[in-house]
Amino acid sequence: MASTGTLDISANVAAVRARIAEACDRAGRDPATVTLVAVSKGHPVALVRAAAEAGCLDLGENRAQELLPKAAEAASSGLIPLPRWHFIGHLQRNKVWDVLPHIAALHSLDSVDLVREIEQRAGGLDAGIRLPRYPLPCYLEVNVAGEAQKHGVTPDALPDLLRAAQACEAIEVRGLMTVAPHLGDPERVRPVFRALRALAEAHGLDELSMGMTEDYPVAIEEGATVVRVGRAIFGARPA
Ligand SMILES: *Cc1c(COP(=O)(O)O)cnc(C)c1O
Numbered sequence: 001m002a003s004t005g006t007l008d009i010s011a012n013v014a015a016v017r018a019r020i021a022e023a024c025d026r027a028g029r030d031p032a033t034v035t036l037v038a039v040s041k042g043h044p045v046a047l048v049r050a051a052a053e054a055g056c057l058d059l060g061e062n063r064a065q066e067l068l069p070k071a072a073e074a075a076s077s078g079l080i081p082l083p084r085w086h087f088i089g090h091l092q093r094n095k096v097w098d099v100l101p102h103i104a105a106l107h108s109l110d111s112v113d114l115v116r117e118i119e120q121r122a123g124g125l126d127a128g129i130r131l132p133r134y135p136l137p138c139y140l141e142v143n144v145a146g147e148a149q150k151h152g153v154t155p156d157a158l159p160d161l162l163r164a165a166q167a168c169e170a171i172e173v174r175g176l177m178t179v180a181p182h183l184g185d186p187e188r189v190r191p192v193f194r195a196l197r198a199l200a201e202a203h204g205l206d207e208l209s210m211g212m213t214e215d216y217p218v219a220i221e222e223g224a225t226v227v228r229v230g231r232a233i234f235g236a237r238p239a
Pocket of ligand 1: 039041214228229230231
């Protein structure tokens with residue numbers, strides 16, 4: 001067992017789950033409707049193992065270069081059951097075929113070009129045999145706050161992306177995803193979560209991937225069905 005220093009992953013997971021339950025309580029929701037994705041980016045497989053032992057089998061990674069060796073190491077180290085990897089970062093088109101065989105969901109579908117690439121690479125029966133999840137569950141990433149440096153489509157461009165994704169046999173559209181701006185006070189990002197929910201409802205989509213360490217309780221109050229939590233579980237990421 002590799003040392004994780006003073007970090008107690010199972011206590012952290014328990015604390016996050018308790019806050020999820022409290023937020024659900026406030027919102028009159030069943031905690032079973034919220035999936036916790038533990039974001040392990042920047043951390044070694046020893047911590048992934050600790051999270052898995054604490055019951056977190058949904059793990060989030062945002063870079064192909066990090067996901068591929070980590071998924072391979074987790075598999076070869078005999079981690080049972082194997083985690084389900086969620087890809088949460090911008091996926092470059094030239095990484096699609098490397099990444100697809102490892103992931104249970106893509107949270108960052110952010111362009112029609114990426115839909116086309118997935119269609120080309122994963123279309124057809126052959127891919128269904130080779131990929132763990134086919135069609136691939138996807139969330140369409142929306143840049144609700146219109147921040148210049150962020151990926152994701154603007155709300156105006158969402159209908160085109162949604163149409164392309166729904167027409168693609170290799171993709172199962174689950175819902176919408178957003179990365180909220182860092183504003184310090186989670187109450188200030190509540191309108192962003194509310195806007196994502198309104199967009200999802202307007203397009204008949206049920207699932208919402210939103211909320212991170214700083215704001216996941218508020219995201220749950222606003223309807224998140226998936227929260228992506230890194231630091232509250234694994235501590236600060238090594239620089
Ligand atoms: C890193 C990351 C997270 C987790 O962030 P924390 O603040 O560590 O909880 C969630 N979503 C995305 C897209 C990320 O890149």
